[in-house]
Amino acid sequence: AQSVAQPEDQVNVAEGNPLTVKCTYSVSGNPYLFWYVQYPNRGLQFLLKYITGDNLVKGSYGFEAEFNKSQTSFHLKKPSALVSDSALYFCAVRDINFNKFYFGSGTKLNVKP
């Protein structure tokens, strides 16, 4: 069965420092991986995706993610965090056999000034 794990409920980082939000996955076949961000009382917004090709994927708002097949990970990164990056982040994998998406439990990112 497909699944996604986000091992950290919360990540705290100081403004200007690099940030990493972790995600590991379990899929049969090729993974289709996504990151979304949710601001308070809003729906989810798409940040970036990995389908195939380069292991480093660049997305919106300066975020990037590194796909690592051997470690089955897809960690979200940003070189320099902003206070405005504070939000809830979700990793997701698409199950192509059943046309469904599976989401992690979410990681709350707190960026302190």
Added chain:
Amino acid sequence: DVKVTQSSRYLVKRTGEKVFLECVQDMDHENMFWYRQDPGLGLRLIYFSYDVKMKEKGDIPEGYSVSREKKERFSLILESASTNQTSMYLCASSLLSFSHEQYFGPGTRLTVT
């Protein structure tokens, strides 16, 4: 830009009432999804649809039904609302293509008293 709209941002209903949540997308997407979001549990799939009049159960369909009479509209129905259905409900749409991400509506926060 893709627009996914939901009929209400906030809704308060009484136990036993029949509740309708409506979702409309304007990008001609084949897939539409209903999730509920609860703290610590991430997003859980209730139902999805890949075509008009087609529906598939997700992971937690009990107590819910759906209707898709037109391609752009996907309705979630709570036949007899219960307090354990108090939650944030998110609608999403996507193309059928496996590489395509989902687009989310702003969510409906439903309280059942």
